[in-house]
Amino acid sequence: MAERVWTLDPQRPMARALAVRDGKLLAVGTKAEVRAAVGPGAREVELGPATVVPGLVDAHAHIHGLGRSLTTVRLEKAASVDEVVRRLTQAPESSFQGDWLLGKGWDQNEWPGGAFPGRAALDARFPTTPVFLTRVDHHAAWVNGEALRRAGITRDTPDPEGGRILKDARGEPTGVLVDNAMDVVAAVIPPPTRTQLETRLRAALLRCAQVGLTGVHDAGMDLDAFRLLQEWDAAGTLPLRVYAMAAGQGDERHEYLKQGPWQGRMLAMRSVKFLADGALGSRGAALHEDYCDEPGQRGLLLMPPEELEARARAFMARGFQVCIHAIGDRANTLVVDVLLRASAETGTQALRHRVEHAQILRLEDIRRLGAAGLVASVQPTHATSDMPWAEARLGRERLKGAYAWRSLRDSGAHLALGSDFPIENPDVLAGLYAAITRQDAAGRPEGGWWPEERLTPREALEGFTVGPAWASFEESRRGRLSPGLDADFVALTADPLEGPPKALAEAQVVATVVAGAEVYHAPAVG
Template sequence: MKTTLYVAERVRTLDAARPLAEALVVRGDKVLAVGSRAEVQAAAGAGAREVDLGAAILVPGLVDAHAHIAGLGLSLTTARLEGAGSVEEVVRRLGAAPDTCFQGDWLLGKGWDQNAWPGRVFPGRAELDARFASTPVCLMRVDHHAFWVNGEALRRAGIGRGTVDPDGGRIVRDAAGEPTGVLIDNAMDLVSAVLPEPTNAQRETRLRVALERCAQVGLTGVHDAGMDWESFRKLREWDAAGHLPLRVYAMAAGQGAERHAYLENGPHEGRMLTMRGAKLLADGALGSRGAALHEDYSDEPGQRGLLLLSPEELEARARAFMSRGFQVCIHAIGDRANTLVVDVLIQCAQETGTRGLRHRVEHAQILRREDIQRLGAAGLVASVQPTHATSDMGWAEARLGRERLAGSYAWRSLKDAGACLALGSDFPIENPDVLAGLYAARTRQDAAGWPEGGWWPQERLTAEEALEGFTVGPAWASFAEGRRGRLMPGMDADFVALSVDPVEGPAAALREAKVLATVVAGAEVFRA
C-alpha cells in the first residue's frame, strides 16, 4: 500500500489526547500515525512519499450534514438566478440561457428569491409570458419549496381557475382567483408531473459537476437529504466501480412513490456510498410562508403554513422506515412542524425499539423552548445549517415577530439541551462553501460583518464547536464516529488543507480563506 507523509504548519486533530501535531502519515486509505515530523517519519519508514503543505492547516475531513447533490448539479447546469435583484433581472438571465438549461423543451432555472427584490412580493406569470409566450418555463425558488411558472407551463399542467389546492400545497391566486404562476410545496407536483424526465446524460453530468464542486470547497463527504432512486442507482454503480470521489451518506427519498423501492431493498453499505437514512418532510420553508407555525405569520395574518403530510401519514411512514432499519430524518422548519416531528420521532422510536438509530430533525429551525429541551433529552440529532440564519436574518423577524425568534436558529440552545449538532449548508439552497458555514456558526454575521456582535449572538458556537459540527457531528450522525471525524491512527484518511486555522485564526479570516487540498480515503481529490 502507498505511504504518504503530509507535513503542515499545524495538524488540528480533534483528538483530546493530542489536539495538535506537525504531520501525519497515510498508508492506503487509513491514517497510520499523527505527531511530530520526526515521529511520523519514523512510522512511515523508508520510501514514503512526502508532501510539504507549508503554512497550511490540516483538519479532519469536512462533511456537509444536509445537502442535495443532484440539486446542486441542476443548479450548476440550468439558469442561475441566485442574487438576481428583480423580476426584470431574472427575465434577462433567462433570455441569455444556453441550451443546457432546457429539459426537453422546458426552460429551467433555480435560485430566485422575492425577499431580495423591491417590495418583497411574489412574482407573476405575466412577466414570463411577455418574453416566453410558447416555451414552458419552470423556475424553482431558492428554498426548493416553490415554483414560478409561466402561462404555457400552467396550461400543460392543467392548472386553471378551477383547480383545487392539493393537500399540503397552495396555488397562489390574484384577486380574481386566477393562478399567478407561483406554486408552493405540494402544488409544485402538478407541474413536476408533466415536466420531461432528464436524459441519462443530463443526470450523469449533473452528478459529476456537483461532486467536483464539493471537492473544490473542501468537502470530503455529504449527507444527501432525500436522494432520488435514479441518482442512488448511478452513485451505487460508480461506487462499485471505484469511481465515487467523496463519501456520500444518502437518505432515501421517503416523500413520494419511490419510497417503496427503498423500503423493499433496505439499507445499503458500499465503500464510499451508504444508504441508511430516510428523509421525510413535515412542512415547507419560511421564505415562501410554507413553514408550519402554531400561530399566524406576523406579516400575513390568517396564514400558518403547510403540513406536507398529515400527522397520521408522517407517523406511518416514520414507523415503516424505522421498522426496516432506517434512521428517520424529518424536515421541520416551523414551530408547529417541530413539535409534531419531535412527537413522532420519540413515539415511533419507542414503539419500534430504534432509539439507537439516532433519528434526526433536519433544520430544527423554529422551536418552542420546551421542544428544544425535548429534542435534546430524546437524544435526537439536530441537523442545522448556519448560513440559513445569516441568509434569513434580514426578514425573519417580519415573518415571525420578535418573540418567536428566541427559539429560532438556536444552535447553542440545542447543543446545551443535549442534541448532537450536525452542521450543513442545504446546498444548493445555500452555497456549498463549508468555510462560509464555519464563519456563520461562529459569528452569526453576513460576509460584511453585519450585524455588529452577531444576530442573536447568544446562540453562536465557539470556533472549535463549529469545526466539530462539520466533522465529529456528521460522523456521529452517520454512525461513523469510530472511523471519521478526527485524525487518529486507524481512522479513515479524510482531511482538508486550509490556508487559515479555523479555530485559532480570527473568524473574519474565514471569509477569504482557501481550500488547498482535499483528501478522501488517502486519495487527493482536489489540489489548488
C-alpha cells in the same frame, strides 16, 4: 506535513504531520514521529503554512440539486423580475429538460416590495416554451402560462393537500406554486437524460471537493441518482463519501423499503428523509400562530400527521434512521412527537433519528429534543441569509427559539452542521464563519445576530466533522485524525480554531483528501 494539524482527538489535539497507508491514517504526530513510523522511501507532501483539519462533511445537502443549479439558469441575487427574464433569455442549452426551460434561485425578498412574482412577464417572453423556476428555498416555483396549461392547472384547480396555488383577485393562477403544488407541474416535466444526470452529478461532486468537502449527507436522493452513484461506487470512481437519505415523499419510497439499508465503499443509504412542512421564505413553514407579515396564514403541513408517523414507523421497522425536515415551530413539535413515539414503540431509539433544520422551536421542544438525544441537523448560513427578514415573518418572541444552535447543543442534542446546498452556497468555510460569528461576510450585524446562540470555533469545527460522523454511525472511522481512522482531511489557508473568524470568510482550500487520495488541489499561484 503542515504548520499545524488539528486532530480533534482529545489524546493528541494538535500535530504537525500525518502518514497515510491504504486509505487509513498510519501515524499522526511530529514530523520525526511520522517519518519513523513510515520508514525510508515514503513520499512526502509539504503543505507549507496550511492548517489541516479532519475531513469536512455537509450534513444536509442535495447533490443532484447542486448539479442542476450549476448547469441551468442561475437566478440567485437577481434584483428584479426584469433581471430574471434577462437571464432566462441567455439560458445555456443545458437549462432545457426536454423543451422545458429550468432555472433556480429567485428570491422575491431581494426585489422592490418583496411580493411574489406573476406569470405575465414570463408569458410575454416565453409564450409557448414551458418555464419552471424554483425559488431559492426549493419550496416554491414560478411558472408561466404554458407550464400551467400542460399541467392542467386552471382557476378551478383546488389547492393540493400540503400546497398552495396562488391566485389573483379574479381567481386566476398567478404562476406561483408553494410546496406540494409544485409537484403538479413537476410531474409533467420530462425526466433528465442519463447524460444530463451524469453531467450534473459530476459537476456537483467536483464543486464539493473544491470547497473542502470530503463527504455529503444527501437529504432525499431520487432513485435514478442513487443507482448511478452505486455504479460509480462499484467502479471505484465515486470521489467523495455520500451518506444518502432515501426520498420518503413519493412512490420511490416503496423501492427503498424493499431494498432496505445499503452500504457500499463510498456510498451508503441507511436513512430516509421526510418533509413535515415548507420553508420560511415562502411562508410554507408550519407555525403554531399566524405569520406576523401575513395574518391568517400559518404555513403548511406537507402530509397528514398520521401519514407521516405511519411512514416513519415503516422505515424504522426496516432498520432505517428517520430524518424529518421541520422548519416551523408547529412542524418541530409534530416531528419531535413523531420521532419519540414511533422510536419508542418500534424500539429503534439507537438509530439516531434526526430533525433536519430544527429551525424555529418552542423552548420546551428544544428541551425535549435534547433530552431524547436526537440529532439536530442545522445549517448556519440559513440564519445569516434569513436574518434581514426573519423578524418580520416571526416577531421577536418566536426568534428566541429560532436558529438556536447553542440552546440545542446545551440541551443535549447532537449537532450536525450543513448548508442545505444548493439553497445556500456549498462553501463549508462560510458555514464555519456563520456558526462562530452569526454575521454576514461584511461583518453585519456588529456582535452577531442573537449572539448568545453562537458556537465556539471548536464546536463549529466539530459540527462539520464529529457531528456528521456521529449522525451517520461512523464516529469510530471518521470525524477525527488519529491512527487507524480513515484518511479524510482538508488543508486550509486559515486556522479555524485559533485564527481570526473573519479570515474564514476569505480562506481558500489548499487540498481535499478522501481515503488517502487527493481529490482536489488548489492550482499554483504565479
